[in-house]
Amino acid sequence: EVQLVESGGGLVQPGRSLRLSCTASGFTFGDYAMSWVRQAPGKGLEWVGFIRSKAYGGTTEYAASVKGRFTISRDDSKSIAYLQMNSLKTEDTAVYYCTRDQDERYYFDYWGQGTLVTVSS
Amino acid sequence: QSALTQPASVSGSPGQSITISCTGTSSDVGGYNYVSWYQQHPGKAPKLMIYDVSNRPSGVSNRFSGSKSGNTASLTISGLQAEDEADYYCSSYTSSSTQVFGGGTKLTVL
Numbered sequence: 001e002v003q004l005v006e007s008g009g010g011l012v013q014p015g016r017s018l019r020l021s022c023t024a025s026g027f028t029f030g031d032y033a034m035s036w037v038r039q040a041p042g043k044g045l046e047w048v049g050f051i052r053s054k055a056y057g058g059t060t061e062y063a064a065s066v067k068g069r070f071t072i073s074r075d076d077s078k079s080i081a082y083l084q085m086n087s088l089k090t091e092d093t094a095v096y097y098c099t100r101d102q103d104e105r106y107y108f109d110y111w112g113q114g115t116l117v118t119v120s121s
Numbered sequence: 122q123s124a125l126t127q128p129a130s131v132s133g134s135p136g137q138s139i140t141i142s143c144t145g146t147s148s149d150v151g152g153y154n155y156v157s158w159y160q161q162h163p164g165k166a167p168k169l170m171i172y173d174v175s176n177r178p179s180g181v182s183n184r185f186s187g188s189k190s191g192n193t194a195s196l197t198i199s200g201l202q203a204e205d206e207a208d209y210y211c212s213s214y215t216s217s218s219t220q221v222f223g224g225g226t227k228l229t230v231l
Contacts (some may be wrong), residue, residue: 035220037167044124044225045159045167045210061218097166106214107157107172114166 002026002110004098009115012088020083022098022112030054030076033101035108036083038094048096051081056103066092088119125150125211125223132229138199141226143211144192149221151192155214158187158196161225162207170209171196198228206230 008020022034035050049062051072060072071084081098095116099108126144133139143150143158150156156174159167169178171187174194184199194213198205211223 037222044208045161045212045222047212047220047222050220063219105173106153106155106220107169107212108159108167109169109172109178111166111168 002100004100004110004112006096006098006112006115009096009117011118011120013121014088014090014119016088017084017086018088018117019085020096020098020115020117022081022083024079024081024100027100029074029079033103034072034074034081035099035101036072036081037097037099037108037111038092039097039114040091040094043094046094048083050101053103085117088117090119093117093119123221125213125221127209127211127223127226129224130227130229132231133198133201134231135201135203137201138197139201139228140198141196141209141211141228143194143196143213143223145194145213145221146192148216149213150189150194150211152216153214154189156187156189156194157212158185159210159212160205160207161210167210201230203230 003025005023012018033052036048051060069087073082095114097114098112100110158171161167174189175187186197209226
């Protein structure tokens with residue numbers, strides 16, 4: 001059974017950093033791209049970014065709203081994807097979901113339960 | 122990249138069919154067959170319902186179908202059931218190698 005479990009969320013002050021983790025199980029993690037999607041309270045889904053599998057270069061892409069502040073990385077030996085968030089803003093407050101993707105197919109077939117990040121002073 | 126345009130809400134009675142539209146541009150919906158649809162019940166994670174415009178993942182009811190014409194994709198739900206009441210989101214790959222979601226549509230089963 002495919003499982004994705006996010007962790008690392010919490011309350012953080014504006015301008016500070018936070019790192020989220022997504023621990024995967026039930027599939028060969030290194031064979032898949034992974035994305036992060038967020039949802040502000042009461043709002044819709046927003047794609048944050050993704051990391052391709054090593055077979056596709058392990059490269060990353062980001063939404064304009066987070067480019068230069070957020071970094072996605074992966075540790076295939078531990079089956080974990082990370083989202084490093086720097087220079088956080090109040091508008092980054094959201095539930096953050098990690099998702100499993102298909103390289104070059106661009107859809108999210110499995111989702112974690114999400115972790116809440118609150119940016120507030 | 123602007124969000125794709127979806128109606129804020131749609132409604133239908135049990136047994137009826139409804140269609141949710143998702144309008145983008147030639148740089149996203151119109152340019153690629155990489156449109157997907159997600160169902161989200163309150164307090165839950167989204168669930169993939171349709172991928173690559175019209176394909177259903179294993180386990181998704183055949184009451185759900187997808188299509189695309191030009192820059193507009195559509196999700197049709199036939200034989201509406203109470204459990205279909207949820208928020209629905211479309212998503213598309215874009216020419217910037219990014220992905221973009223629609224604003225979401227709240228489906229009410231009357």
